[in-house]
Amino acid sequence: MNRYQFEDLISDYIENKLPIAKRKEFEAFMEANPEVKDQLESIRSLMKSMKKLPEVKTSDGFTAKLMKRVEFEKNRPSAKKYVTSAVGKTYFGFTPLYATVMTALVIAFVVVGMQLVPKTNNNSTVLPTSITAETSIIPNSSSPKPYQNDDIMLAEDNDSTDVDGPARVKSGQFDDKIKLVGNK
């Protein structure tokens, strides 16, 4: 233990808060260094003296003056919000004023939102008016088929990248219009 470590432990030693091992080490250091014993006693004495310092009393008119100030604060308009506020006078964490404003905003948002949604039948999906107009002129048939010609569907199923397939353009078909690099 050195002097700094000793000083760090003085209060703990005086207040009896050192573990036994540390206490023995502390006392051993004191035995070896008598001058630190004076320092310890000096601090112990200082602590006792501070406890004995007289209580400082307020003046005689203290309470009367205080009550006057309290009355003044009670009647002061800007202070009333503090004086009269009670615990729990908030709604979901908002003061009554903010709660009212927030409620009005939510109602306004809902009303405006409802105005923007178009009116629809219950059992149909919403379609733009242009599409509904077109569907109205499609003639009724027993088995409605968007494409009457199956070949078109088959043709569309053919992969255009399939160069070996039947849809491949026969060589020389466009010879008069296109000049290939190999044709001289």
Added chain:
Amino acid sequence: MDKEFVYTDEELIARFQNGDEQAYVELVNRYRDRLMTFVYRFVNDEVIAEDIVQDTLVKLYTHKDYYRNIAKFSTWIYTIAGNLAKTELRKKKRRKVTNLSDMGSEDWEYQIPAVERDTGEIVQGQFAERQIQKAIQSLPLHFRTVVILRDIQELSYEEISKIVEVPLGTVKSRINRARLQLQEMLKELR
């Protein structure tokens, strides 16, 4: 301080929060001198100290609903008083008013003749009280607060830790350092 009361401080503030003004008067009677001692030791001016205690107790009235029963009432009221005292000291510093607390140790020697030899003997008399008071004034604010709360107000380390809002270990260390500094200053005045 160790008197037995019918109601605890926490019960009284709860009654006051429910509108019992008599509970407020009881709290004032319990705390006015304790707060006065704390603030006076802090600012070293009785008039200013009394004003600060008044402000603290007015705040107790106007802000009673801000107290929540999660901490001791004494912790809460000392925190308010301590903050007001610090604010006052900052204002005072800005005004740059020279007062006794601004004097160096050589000024104290002129003002307070040292007659006793041992610190333990010095502190018995009126001069000793003044010497200790002056020594406390020369401590940095963070040391001054904790040593007053511990050695004069006799609050627990845990309570002091909550009042000054620093960890317990820091409080212990600050108190120890403050005592060492005080002892050193009072030794010089022998």
